[in-house]
Amino acid sequence: xxxxxxxxxxxxxVVVIGVAIGGALGVMALMSHxxxxxxxxxxxxxxxxxxxILFVQLGDIVVSVPTDTGAPASSxxxxxxxxxxxxxxxxxxxxxxxxxxxxxxxxxxMNETGSSLQQAATRDALLKNCLGIANNVLNKSAGYTxxxxxxxxxxTNLVVxx
Numbered sequence: 001x002x003x004x005x006x007x008x009x010x011x012x013x014v015v016v017i018g019v020a021i022g023g024a025l026g027v028m029a030l031m032s033h034x035x036x037x038x039x040x041x042x043x044x045x046x047x048x049x050x051x052x053i054l055f056v057q058l059g060d061i062v063v064s065v066p067t068d069t070g071a072p073a074s075s076x077x078x079x080x081x082x083x084x085x086x087x088x089x090x091x092x093x094x095x096x097x098x099x100x101x102x103x104x105x106x107x108x109x110m111n112e113t114g115s116s117l118q119q120a121a122t123r124d125a126l127l128k129n130c131l132g133i134a135n136n137v138l139n140k141s142a143g144y145t146x147x148x149x150x151x152x153x154x155x156t157n158l159v160v161x162x
Contacts (some may be wrong), residue, residue, distance in 0.1 A: 005152045045051040049088035058083070058130075060157060063106055067114040067162060075114035080157035081105070081127075081135050083150040090149035094134065100141070104133045114160045127153045 058096040060080045085091065094101070108129055116122045131153040139147045 003134050005077055012140060054085050054091050055082045056082075056085070056091050056107060057156070058098065058134075061106055061109065063109045065110060065112055065114055065117075065160075070120060071113075074162065076161045077112070077114070077117060078110055078157060078159040078161070079105070079109055080155070081160075082154045082156050083131065084152040084154070085149045086151075087149040089142075090144070091136060093138050093149075097137050097141050101134050101137050103132055104137065108133070114162060115162050117158065123155065123158065127155060130151065 058081050060078055062076060062078050063077050065077050066073050069077045083094070108126070112122065112126075119128075131150055134150050134153070135148040138144050138149055
């Protein structure tokens with residue numbers, strides 16, 4: 001009888017181990033199946049291609065400025081700037097409104113001196129002010145939505161001659 005109990009206990013142990021292994025394999029199969037379904041159920045992100053960057057040029061402007069503050073206007077400044085946008089309508093509107101933008105930029109340049117235009121801080125301020133001028137003219141005259149279609153400005157020519 002002791003031998004029979006041992007066989008029964010050994011058989012029960014084999015059954016328990018088999019059930020444990022089967023349960024573990026079943027749980028692993030369910031988990032991997034659930035992860036696969038969860039991954040497949042995620043929506044794929046929509047990839048929107050970037051819009052091309054368009055440039056418009058405010059051609060060479062030539063103005064006379066004083067060499068230093070209080071001096072007569074004896075220096076000449078040749079200036080050109082480009083504006084960047086992704087809105088093709090801004091390019092069309094810029095072309096139509098270019099005389100207004102150009103007049104405002106000329107006024108801005110005439111407040112400078114030949115020596116001030118040599119300073120990096122003045123050139124940075126000139127960039128920001130010209131970008132503001134272009135955006136303000138388009139916002140007011142063309143009623144842009146969203147406002148301020150130009151995102152950057154680049155000086156392409158700045159020559160001061162005495």
